Amino acid sequence: MHDFSLTSGPRNNPKFPSYFSRGALEAYQRCPRQWWLTNAQYEGIPDHHCPGQFSPATLMGLVVHDVLKQWWKCFVANGSPVFGSKAYKSVRKAFPVRKNMLQACDELHRTVPVRNPRVNADRLFGAFSIDDAIDSFKTLLQQTVTIATDLTNGITGQLQVEPEYRITIEVPPLIGILDLVFSIGDRVSIVEYKTGKPRPSHKAQLQYYALLYFIKNGISTPNLRLIYSQNGTESIPCPSPTDFASLKNQLKESICRLNNEGISSRPQAVPSLDGCEHCSVRQFCSDYWDSPHTVSLRMEGIGDSQNEDSRGDGPVFLDAQLQVPPSWTKGATVEVNSSGQRLLVTFPKRCLPPARMDVLAVRILKAAIKHTDKVAHLMITRASEVFWRSE
Numbered sequence: 001m002h003d004f005s006l007t008s009g010p011r012n013n014p015k016f017p018s019y020f021s022r023g024a025l026e027a028y029q030r031c032p033r034q035w036w037l038t039n040a041q042y043e044g045i046p047d048h049h050c051p052g053q054f055s056p057a058t059l060m061g062l063v064v065h066d067v068l069k070q071w072w073k074c075f076v077a078n079g080s081p082v083f084g085s086k087a088y089k090s091v092r093k094a095f096p097v098r099k100n101m102l103q104a105c106d107e108l109h110r111t112v113p114v115r116n117p118r119v120n121a122d123r124l125f126g127a128f129s130i131d132d133a134i135d136s137f138k139t140l141l142q143q144t145v146t147i148a149t150d151l152t153n154g155i156t157g158q159l160q161v162e163p164e165y166r167i168t169i170e171v172p173p174l175i176g177i178l179d180l181v182f183s184i185g186d187r188v189s190i191v192e193y194k195t196g197k198p199r200p201s202h203k204a205q206l207q208y209y210a211l212l213y214f215i216k217n218g219i220s221t222p223n224l225r226l227i228y229s230q231n232g233t234e235s236i237p238c239p240s241p242t243d244f245a246s247l248k249n250q251l252k253e254s255i256c257r258l259n260n261e262g263i264s265s266r267p268q269a270v271p272s273l274d275g276c277e278h279c280s281v282r283q284f285c286s287d288y289w290d291s292p293h294t295v296s297l298r299m300e301g302i303g304d305s306q307n308e309d310s311r312g313d314g315p316v317f318l319d320a321q322l323q324v325p326p327s328w329t330k331g332a333t334v335e336v337n338s339s340g341q342r343l344l345v346t347f348p349k350r351c352l353p354p355a356r357m358d359v360l361a362v363r364i365l366k367a368a369i370k371h372t373d374k375v376a377h378l379m380i381t382r383a384s385e386v387f388w389r390s391e
């Protein structure tokens with residue numbers, strides 16, 4: 001068990017970042033505490049920030065993005081041949097998609113578990129499907145070629161292709177890494193690839209990239225395209241110059257607010273069902289465990305109407321916070337009383353605390369809970385995370 005599972009919170013405050021991404025500012029606006037806990041410094045973690053939860057979908061996205069980047073670099077290195085031409089077909093045929101996918105996956109297998117103690121490598125890489133990744137690559141590429149062909153229609157000149165286009169702005173200090181930028185003459189397309197489901201935040205992300213591109217290059221009307229591996233493409237309206245000015249001001253104000261209130265002391269927590277359900281620092285957030293807004297995400301909410309099916313055949317997955325009885329000898333099973341109810345908790349060996357630790361409580365994310373007549377059983381699955389507390 002990694003020491004990260006034995007810590008009850010960060011050791012030091014976050015450092016003020018050199019640049020802010022839209023995602024970080026959005027997180028701060030939604031819940032300042034979440035930003036603080038994510039960026040604070042933790043003992044024993046290579047880059048000190050709180051390591052995030054890393055799902056099989058995250059892995060799929062990283063591998064597909066990486067191989068798409070390699071493909072576009074290869075396309076440019078071969079002289080950016082006209083789409084559909086013999087030269088294009090030849091470059092595409094010679095590009096080893098499967099081999100590159102496997103290499104990208106191997107690299108992540110080697111590096112991610114070292115940097116991130118929350119990663120369950122067996123679960124993560126065991127669930128990865130190379131064929132699904134190749135299908136996603138092909139779909140995304142085909143749709144990109146259609147968009148690029150439309151862009152070049154009726155115009156002569158060389159198509160410029162820039163994968164992973166990084167933009168930093170000094171005032172306000174902003175950063176963005178655009179998946180792909182096509183340009184020919186004065187026409188520009190900014191493309192963002194998505195391997196997951198469409199979300200409203202995707203549109204805001206592209207409009208943020210358009211703002212960065214405008215500040216950097218003075219071009220205020222790029223085509224903005226979202227390309228999904230399973231949901232087609234979406235054309236996003238480019239903000240007007242007035243909207244750009246107002247967006248820039250909002251970002252500036254968020255950075256000022258964060259600078260004034262967010263670095264040195266724990267800022268306000270804003271518990272909500274939507275915001276907390278997937279929050280990857282909720283194990284450290286006492287407001288989450290006490291809030292009436294989030295009770296249905298926790299075991300105390302087991303009697304709520306939303307959770308009534310927990311008394312049916314299958315388990316439900318909820319977060320649980322339990323006081324550990326002083327008599328517990330750190331065996332695999334512990335019996336506790338939770339809200340007047342008898343509860344049997346079974347821990348796999350890999351999740352037990354070390355003998356040296358005086359354990360007082362435990363917080364479990366995504367525990368499987370199953371009721372029988374007189375007792376509730378709480379089980380740790382491969383999707384669960386266990387955090388022991390001694391204070």
Ligand code: SF4
Nearest residue numbers: 031034276279285288
């Ligand atoms: S658990 Fe909820 S309230 Fe706590 S930091 Fe996360 S989003 Fe904010």
